[in-house]
Amino acid sequence: MNTLSAPSAPTVRYLPEGDSFRSHMAARHKKGTLWLTIFQAATLVSILALTALLYNIINQSFGWVAVRNQVEPEALAIEGTPLEELSKEQLITILEAYISKGVMRRLESEKPFSVRSREDVYQLVEERVINPEILRSWPLADSLLRRSAIHQEVVETFPGARLQFRAWINPQFLRAPQSANPAKAGVRTAMLGSLWIVGLTILVAFPVGVGAAIYLEEYAADNPLNRLIQTNINNLAGVPSIIYGMLGLAIFVRGLEPVTSGAIFGLSDPTTANGRTVISASLTLALLILPLIIINAQEAIRAVPRSLREASYAVGATHWQTIWHHVLPSALPGILTGTIFAMSRAMGETAPLVVVGASTFIAHDPTGPFSKFTSLPIQIYQWTARPQDLFRNLAAAAIIVLLVLLLAFNAVAIILRNRYRSKRREG
Amino acid sequence: MTAIHVLTATARLAPVQALAAARCESDCALEARQLSVYYGAFRAVKDVSLKIQRQKITALIGPSGCGKSTFLRALNRMNDLIPGSRTEGEVIFEGCNIYAPGVDPVEVRRRIGMVFQKPNPFPKSVYDNIAWAARINGFRGNMDDLVEQSLRQAALWDEVKDKLRQSALALSGGQQQRLCIARAIAIRPEIILMDEPASALDPIATLKIEDLMHELVKNYTIIIVTHNMQQAARVSDYTAFLMMDEDRAGYLVEYGPTDEVFTNPKDRRTEEYITGRFG
Numbered sequence: 174m175n176t177l178s179a180p181s182a183p184t185v186r187y188l189p190e191g192d193s194f195r196s197h198m199a200a201r202h203k204k205g206t207l208w209l210t211i212f213q214a215a216t217l218v219s220i221l222a223l224t225a226l227l228y229n230i231i232n233q234s235f236g237w238v239a240v241r242n243q244v245e246p247e248a249l250a251i252e253g254t255p256l257e258e259l260s261k262e263q264l265i266t267i268l269e270a271y272i273s274k275g276v277m278r279r280l281e282s283e284k285p286f287s288v289r290s291r292e293d294v295y296q297l298v299e300e301r302v303i304n305p306e307i308l309r310s311w312p313l314a315d316s317l318l319r320r321s322a323i324h325q326e327v328v329e330t331f332p333g334a335r336l337q338f339r340a341w342i343n344p345q346f347l348r349a350p351q352s353a354n355p356a357k358a359g360v361r362t363a364m365l366g367s368l369w370i371v372g373l374t375i376l377v378a379f380p381v382g383v384g385a386a387i388y389l390e391e392y393a394a395d396n397p398l399n400r401l402i403q404t405n406i407n408n409l410a411g412v413p414s415i416i417y418g419m420l421g422l423a424i425f426v427r428g429l430e431p432v433t434s435g436a437i438f439g440l441s442d443p444t445t446a447n448g449r450t451v452i453s454a455s456l457t458l459a460l461l462i463l464p465l466i467i468i469n470a471q472e473a474i475r476a477v478p479r480s481l482r483e484a485s486y487a488v489g490a491t492h493w494q495t496i497w498h499h500v501l502p503s504a505l506p507g508i509l510t511g512t513i514f515a516m517s518r519a520m521g522e523t524a525p526l527v528v529v530g531a532s533t534f535i536a537h538d539p540t541g542p543f544s545k546f547t548s549l550p551i552q553i554y555q556w557t558a559r560p561q562d563l564f565r566n567l568a569a570a571a572i573i574v575l576l577v578l579l580l581a582f583n584a585v586a587i588i589l590r591n592r593y594r595s596k597r598r599e600g
Numbered sequence: 601m602t603a604i605h606v607l608t609a610t611a612r613l614a615p616v617q618a619l620a621a622a623r624c625e626s627d628c629a630l631e632a633r634q635l636s637v638y639y640g641a642f643r644a645v646k647d648v649s650l651k652i653q654r655q656k657i658t659a660l661i662g663p664s665g666c667g668k669s670t671f672l673r674a675l676n677r678m679n680d681l682i683p684g685s686r687t688e689g690e691v692i693f694e695g696c697n698i699y700a701p702g703v704d705p706v707e708v709r710r711r712i713g714m715v716f717q718k719p720n721p722f723p724k725s726v727y728d729n730i731a732w733a734a735r736i737n738g739f740r741g742n743m744d745d746l747v748e749q750s751l752r753q754a755a756l757w758d759e760v761k762d763k764l765r766q767s768a769l770a771l772s773g774g775q776q777q778r779l780c781i782a783r784a785i786a787i788r789p790e791i792i793l794m795d796e797p798a799s800a801l802d803p804i805a806t807l808k809i810e811d812l813m814h815e816l817v818k819n820y821t822i823i824i825v826t827h828n829m830q831q832a833a834r835v836s837d838y839t840a841f842l843m844m845d846e847d848r849a850g851y852l853v854e855y856g857p858t859d860e861v862f863t864n865p866k867d868r869r870t871e872e873y874i875t876g877r878f879g
Contacts, residue, residue, distance in 0.1 A: 395683060480720040484780070486681060488733035488787055489710025498732065499722065 230576075233569030234341045236316040239327045241334040243304040244271065256298070261291040264298050271302045307356045308334055310566050342570035350536045351552070355563035360571050362535055363552035366451070367520060367578070369539050370548055373455035374462065374519045379512055381459070382466030386508075389467070390474040391496055410464035418528030421457025426529055429453075435543030449530030452542035457529050458522060462515035469511020473504040506590040513586030517579050523550040549575045629654040629791055629821040630675060630712075635689035637667070637674050639682065644670045646849040647689070650840055652791075657813060657822045659836035659858065661829060663873065666842045667850025668825045669717075672793050675823065676712035677705040694790075710737055713789035717796040719776035721768035721783070726751075726760050729768050729779055730786045737787050746786060754782035755812050774805025778812065785816065792816065794824040798831065810835050829874060833862050841870045 189197050246256045249267055259267075265286055269277060280286070280297065289297075299305075308331050311323055316338070327336055349359025389406075393399040430448035431437045433456070477500050485495040501508075531551040539546050547555075549571060556568035630652040637645040645667040652658050660668040670679065677698060679685045690697040698708045721729050730747045739746065747764070751757040756778040760771065768779055777797060784792055794813075798806040813822055813835050826832050832839055839861040841854045854861060854870045865871040 478720075480716060480718055481722070482681065483678065483714075483716060484720040484722060484783075486678065486706075486709055487676075487714040487716070488783060489706055489737050491706050491736075494736050498736075503723070 230569050230572050232312045232314055233566050234573055235313045236311045236339065236566075237320075237323055237336050238310045238339045239308040239331045239334040240305045240337050241308055241331060243306070244302050246303055249298070249302065261289075261294050264291070264294045267298055267302060268294070276301070305356065307339075307563055310339070310563055341566040342573050346567075346570055347574070350538070351534055351547070352536065355561065355567055358564075358567055360549065360552060360574055362538055363547050363549045363571065364574060364578075365538050366531075366546040367548040367550075367575075369451045369542075369544075370454045370458060370526075370546060371516055371520050373452065373542060374458040375512065375516055377456060378459040378462050378466055378515065382463050382512075382515075383470050383508060385463075386467045386470030386474060387496065387501075390471050391492070391500070406464050406467055410468055413524075414461055414522055415524040415528060417457055417461040418525030420460065421453060421525055421529045425453040425456045433543075438543075447530075449532070449545065450543045451539055451546045454526055454529050454531065454546055454548070455542070457525050458519040461522065461525060462519050465515040465518065466512055469514070470504070470508045473507025473511065474500060476507060477503045506593050509590055509593070510586055513582055517582055520579055520582070521550055521575070523548075523554055526551055527554075549578070627654055628652065629693075630823075631690075631692040632671075632675070633690040633692065635671065635674060635687070635691060637670050637679060638686040638688070640684045643847065643849040645674065646845070646851045648842070648850070648852045650852060650855055652821060652823055653838060654821050655817060655819070656837040657817050657824060657835055658838040658840065659832035660823065660825045660840050660842060661827075661832050661873075662842035662850065662853075663844070664827070665848065666844045668842050669795050671842065671850065672795055672823060672825050673714075675791075675793055676714055677708050678714060680705050710787060711789050712791045712793060713784035713787065714793045715777070715780050715784055715795065715797045718800050719773055719780055721771070721776050721779050723767065723769055725765050726768050726771070726779060727764040730783050733783050734786050739787075750782040750786040751779075753785055753816070754778045755808065755815070756782055772805070774801050774808060777801060777805070777809060781809075781812065781816070785820070789820070791821045791823065794822060796825055796827060799827060806831070833858060841865075841867075841873065843869060843873075 188194075249256045251259060251263055251267075254263075268280075284293075286294070311319075315323065324336060327334055346359045347364070348361055349357055350362045351360075352358040385406075389399070389403060393402075425433050426448040433448040433450050433453040435450065435452075481499050481503060482495055485499045490498070526546075526548055532545045532547050533551065533555045535545050535547055538544075553568050553571045553575065556564040556571065559565075628651045632648055632650045632652075635645060635648045635650075636643060648671055660672060662668050673679045674687055675691055677687075679687060687699055689699075691699060693708070693712065696703070698705075698712075722732060724732065727747055730750050731743050734743065734746055748757060748761075751760060756775060759775060760779075763770075768776060771779060777800075781792075781797075798809045801809065810831065813824070816822060817837075824832075824836065836858045838856065839858045840852060841861065842850045843853050844850050854865060854867045856866075860866075861870060862874060865874060
């Protein structure tokens with residue numbers, strides 16, 4: 174078979190022919206198929222991992238809950254009129270009947286009953302009198318598959334409780350501030366905190382990062398000092414985020430406390446006068462994503478075709494005119510994409526914020542750069558660390574909020590980039 | 601022209617050189633003196649001396665890699681943009697060396713325009729391609745007139761007058777290249793350098809560019825690098841033949857009126873190249 178070594182062959186053949194060629198061919202194809210299978214398996218594994226993640230989150234965010242009311246609404250009906258249809262005055266009498274005089278007085282002093290609306294009073298009745306309490310929750314899979322067993326369990330272990338299907342992610346969850354009661358807790362403070370922090374972070378990191386990228390790509394001479402700077406920036410992108418947290422703690426929280434607490438601007442209030450504020454978190458995250466933005470912007474600037482620069486120089490444009498009118502517009506889609514990726518990173522960052530001093534429990538919204546802050550990842554972390562099971566459901570719901578926000582960012586980035594690209598194509 | 605004053609005022613010229621420059625001013629638009637270009641340690645062009653005739657077309661021909669493009673780009677300091685490049689020798693333009701200290705390369709390029717091998721219009725509208733070039737140079741006249749005039753001179757007006765607001769990138773390759781020429785002449789340079797302006801185009805578009813060059817040469821001095829010897833023979837008045845030595849550095853072999861170089865070359869190497877024996 175081996176024609177190569179056949180001594181009688183009229184000419185020396187270096188390549189396999191006939192059957193030998195065919196069997197060789199089969200071996201080559203087999204090798205290709207093997208690799209293909211490996212790649213498919215790799216893809217499958219990652220898809221499975223993602224599915225497992227999604228399943229886990231969805232499973233925790235929906236499901237049956239056992240709820241027990243302190244007082245059943247039916248018991249509150251007055252002369253056959255159900256609770257929902259009672260007037261404001263009737264609701265106030267119910268309140269007076271069920272809660273202590275001291276609490277009534279406090280409610281009155283918070284906001285007199287005479288000016289409260291009917292809905293407001295109704296809500297008070299719901300909160301103070303009916304006071305539903307979630308005793309236990311079941312994940313979605315169990316809720317769907319073990320319905321009768323769950324019913325049985327509720328009847329046995331929680332007498333007087335009702336089963337209710339609850340979507341843990343709901344409008345109320347988005348609107349409500351943090352609370353110790355899992356039925357009332359929401360992510361509003363954390364969401365606003367995240368938006369404030371990321372917004373300020375981008376405000377600082379984008380101009381500084383793009384500026385540095387322009388300098389390094391367009392102006393900096395190729396000398397040892399600049400090469401050292403470049404190497405440093407590349408390495409900074411890989412520094413663990415907790416280290417940026419330590420840096421932020423040392424510089425912004427401790428060192429610049431008068432500034433970051435707002436004291437210098439006369440904005441300090443006793444609870445935030447320690448520098449653990451939104452602005453400290455933003456500056457820390459800005460440091461963290463700065464190398465990412467610089468590197469991405471440099472890549473984008475480097476990708477601008479030389480022919481475009483030459484066209485500009487050839488008609489007598491200066492260096493700056495070339496940069497401003499041609500290099501930057503052409504690099505902008507790439508710069509934007511990099512910035513949004515950096516923004517997503519900042520959005521999901523937890524460790525440095527823990528170090529910088531995120532509050533784990535604040536019930537009022539951040540109002541500006543000098544507010545105390547918490548953020549979505551911090552809130553998720555904090556909820557998962559709680560011993561009560563119910564907070565796990567809240568964490569899952571908060572994860573959905575975080576993921577949706579991140580996806581929205583990326584979608585905006587893609588839309589912006591595509592619009593800008595097509596605009597440039599059309600001129 | 602104030603620009604000339606700036607050039608002569610800022611460049612420090614020795615009196616002897618000034619005299620020499622004055623002598624050639626009548627018919628000589630540009631003169632390279634012992635021009636060498638280096639990329640790092642590599643010498644791409646070696647000691648080329650050449651006098652370019654005013655309002656004539658000069659063709660630079662030679663085998664691939666012989667440094668003709670590098671030499672051309674040295675004539676308006678385009679090589680300054682390439683990191684690690686270095687130029688020795690002089691290029692005398694309007695009586696002064698464009699490489700003298702104090703000469704602004706931006707002004708040099710404004711007065712010695714360039715058209716590239718691959719059409720490179722800006723990703724803007726046809727109108728803005730020309731208007732931008734004029735605007736950044738401080739043009740304060742009627743922009744519409746300038747655009748029309750430039751496009752007419754580039755023999756492009758009739759084809760694009762209805763799509764001035766459309767993207768220049770939507771034009772055909774040949775139209776894009778003529779737009780680049782229109783853009784170059786909109787700022788009224790004295791010399792136009794063309795680096796294989798037709799090599800990326802089909803024969804018909806090539807012919808249009810060549811016709812255009814014959815028109816433009818009435819007002820401008822044109823220097824063209826070409827791979828195509830027929831093109832050099834067809835369009836140019838003067839031809840310079842460059843070759844590279846053992847170190848791959850380009851040097852000038854022969855320079856003279858195109859008729860003489862093509863019909864009666866003085867150098868054996870020119871003859872061999874023109875008759876297609878190498879390169």
